[in-house]
Amino acid sequence: MNELDPQSIVxxxxxxxxxxxxxxxxxxxxANQKIPTELELSEKYQISRMTVRKALAELVEEGVLAKKQGKGTFVQEEKMTEDLSSPNSFTNLCKRNGKVPGGKTLKCTLQEAKDRDRQQLKLENGEMVILVERVRTADDVPVMLEKLYFPGHLKNILVEDLNNASLYQILLEKYGLQSGNSVMEISVCEATPEEAAELKVKTGTPCLLMEEIVYDQYDKPFHRTKSVLRGDKFKYISPRMNVVKHVNSN
Known part of the structure; x- marks a missing residue:
């Protein structure tokens, strides 16, 4: 057992x-395991509970631990981190974070385009859209419920097995299309009963709502996406650059 050193300057x-x-x-x-209580740690290392409380408070503040009311203190699972300056597919996001990507297709249908589809995907009159609804998993844990809307002419999507598959890889192989720029909006929402059931969380659990228009390599609308993500599984970062203006002193 590791010991603490009362004589140390630390x-x-x-x-x-x-x-x-x-x-x-x-x-x-x-991850998600409960650690010993303040009293147990105090007795184990022969230190005051105030000392234990200060150590735990710093770990909670740093996001290493999380306190759950009436249950104790638990090790936080490390969130998957995505850099918004260079977003990538869910498959690549998982791999970069050491997770195994997977998924289950709930729906893949050809349907009538709505006004929003026609506007954001620049569809011709009468053109249909393909709706792909999937639950995405990381290490077999459901973390995202996504709805993707593609122009109807990409019909090969309808005959593909999209379970545990990269849709982007299929589109690259079948159509030579790949994602380029995108416009993304992220907000906070609460899981509806249907969303909660698929994500294995309680109804009303805080989640991230991501809506995105993705363009292909030719800068044409590729698809629009509406995704509900578990807030305890993702973290997004965005680098900020300061622009320094030089003033002409002449």
């Missing part, structure tokens, strides 16, 4: 914090 709360971090890294405490 404060005891910092020693405990570092020790817990190391044990989490080594897998002694795994």
């Amino acid at each position: 404060p005891l709360y910092k020693q405990l914090k570092d020790l817990l971090l190391q044990e989490i890294k080594e897998g002694i405490y795994k």
